Amino acid sequence: xxxxxxxxxxxxxxxxxxxxxxxxxxxxxxxxxxxxxxxxxxxxxxxxxxxxxxxxxxxxxxxxxxxxxxxxxxxxxxxxxxxxxxxxxxxxxxxxxxxxxxxxxxxxxxxx
Amino acid sequence: xxxxxxxxxxxxxxxxxxxxxxxxxxxxxxxxxxxxxxxxxxxxxxxxxxxxxxxxxxxxxxxxxxxxxxxxxxxxxxxxxxxxxxxxxxxxxxxxxxxxxxxxxxxxxxxxxx
Numbered sequence: 727x728x729x730x731x732x733x734x735x736x737x738x739x740x741x742x743x744x745x746x747x748x749x750x751x752x753x754x755x756x757x758x759x760x761x762x763x764x765x766x767x768x769x770x771x772x773x774x775x776x777x778x779x780x781x782x783x784x785x786x787x788x789x790x791x792x793x794x795x796x797x798x799x800x801x802x803x804x805x806x807x808x809x810x811x812x813x814x815x816x817x818x819x820x821x822x823x824x825x826x827x828x829x830x831x832x833x834x835x836x837x838x
Numbered sequence: 839x840x841x842x843x844x845x846x847x848x849x850x851x852x853x854x855x856x857x858x859x860x861x862x863x864x865x866x867x868x869x870x871x872x873x874x875x876x877x878x879x880x881x882x883x884x885x886x887x888x889x890x891x892x893x894x895x896x897x898x899x900x901x902x903x904x905x906x907x908x909x910x911x912x913x914x915x916x917x918x919x920x921x922x923x924x925x926x927x928x929x930x931x932x933x934x935x936x937x938x939x940x941x942x943x944x945x946x947x948x949x950x951x952x
Contacts, residue, residue, distance in 0.1 A: 769928050769943030830880040
């Protein structure tokens with residue numbers, strides 16, 4: 727069974743204080759790993775897809791990386807508007823391959 | 839951009855009522871999904887549909903049914919609502935095929951069952 731574990735559950739940062747969120751996964755052949763951002767009371771919003779170990783993607787202050795067992799979402803010099811819950815999900819290559827398995831998320835708060 | 843619209847943002851229903859949650863997408867996506875999201879449990883898949891009139895059970899289908907009569911519309915039905923179905927319900931759609939295609943979510947429907 728595919729599993730996704732995110733840590734920490736919650737993270738409080740000062741503005742400008744860089745940090746990383748972790749997503750550990752087990753899957754029977756990875757088709758894709760997804761990062762989403764979710765603001766309170768809203769649906770998740772897509773950030774990145776990573777397909778293979780060693781791949782990296784960047785968007786503004788966010789950078790996502792992937793190994794064979796985990797993914798990191800690095801946040802450089804965060805701002806208060808980066809406060810949100812960040813969700814990680816995996817899609818397996820075989821067996822119900824259209825389904826995503828989600829982690830429970832990391833709730834990030836960036837303070838002035 | 840793909841838009842996924844959930845018709846009801848907030849609903850309050852009584853135990854035993856029949857509840858319909860409607861979802862419409864405007865980009866001709868083949869696949870559509872219903873998730874529920876609860877604190878500490880993350881997003882859990884209820885049902886999904888590969889195409890019109892097709893449906894597959896997800897991880898937690900008990901107490902729910904779905905309908906997909908048109909490609910753009912996917913409805914979630916609670917035949918007899920219970921208090922443990924109080925949750926945030928999220929609809930999503932995606933292009934079909936075998937690739938790692940991105941899910942696009944609606945804004946969510948928060949259901950409270952009293």
